[in-house]
Amino acid sequence: MTERTATGVCLENVVVVLNRPRFPENIGAAARAVCNMGIGGLVVVAPENCDLKRVMALATHAAIDVVEEMFCHDTLQDALAPFNYVVGTTARLGGERQMVNAPPQMAEQLILISQENKVALLFGPEDRGLTNDEIRFCHQLVTIPTAQFSSLNLAQAVMVLCYELFKTGLSAPRAFTPRLATRIELDGMYAQIKDILVRINYIQPENPDYWMNKLRHLFTRLQLRAGDVSIIRGICRQIDWYAGKCHRNGAQGAPPPPSAPTDR
Secondary structure, eight states: OOOBOOOSOOGGGEEEEEESOSOHHHHHHHHHHHHHHTOSEEEEESOSOOOHHHHHHHHTGGGHHHHHTOEEESSHHHHHTTOSEEEEEOSOOBTTBOSEEOHHHHHHHHHHHHHHSOEEEEEOOTTTOOOHHHHTTOSEEEOOOOSSOOOOOHHHHHHHHHHHHHTOOSOOOOBOOOOBOOHHHHHHHHHHHHHHHHHTTSSOTTSHHHHHHHHHHHHHHHTOBHHHHHHHHHHHHHHHHHHHHHHHHHHTTOOOOSOOOOOO
C-alpha cells in the first residue's frame, strides 16, 4: 500500500446497500441520491418489489446508469462479501446498539478508510430497519438525529448520509491506510473461533452468539487486516490440532505432545 493525502471520502469506493426494500420508489430515489452525490454504486438485497417502471419514475433519467448497473443479491451475506468495511444505519438505540456514531463522525472516519477499502453503507427495510443479526455484519453503526420522530423515509436517510460523505473535502493528515479484511474473511474467522471455543467449553453451546458478540466488538475496534485474520485462524488450527493430539495420546496412555507443527 502507498501513503496518500486524503482530501475527502473516496466516493467511488462507497456503495449503498438496500437490504430487503419494500417499495420500488425508494429504490429509485436512492439511485438518484447515489447519482447526485457521486457514490460508487447501488446494491439491492431481496427486494419485495423491484418493478423497474416504478423504480425509474423516481430515479429519473439522470440516474438511469445507476439503476442499469445496480447489483441484486438474494442474501445479505453474499451482498456484503466483497466489502472491507460496513456501516449500518439504525434509528433504534440500546441493547446491542450501544456504539452508534452521528453522520459527521461516520464521514470523518471513512475519509481514510475509503481510500484503500470498499465500503458498504447498509440500510434496512422501511418498516423494521436492520435486525440484531444483520448489524453483526457492521463495523460501525450510524444514526441520523431527529427532533422527535426518529424514523426517516428510506430514500431520505440515503440522501442525508450520502450528502454527509459528499461534503467531506478538507485535507486530512497524511497516513498509511491498510486493506482491511473483507466481510467473507471475517465471517470465516468468526465461525472458526466459535467452533473452537464451544469445543473447549470456553463458551456455552446453548447461546454462543452472546459471547461471540463481545469478541466481534473487540476485533471491530482493532480493524483487522487480512494478515491478522490469517494469524488468528492459524492459532485456531493449532489449538484444534494440539487438543486433538492430547486427547488421542491420553486415550492411549501416552504423554502429551511436546510441541505442535506450525501452519503459517
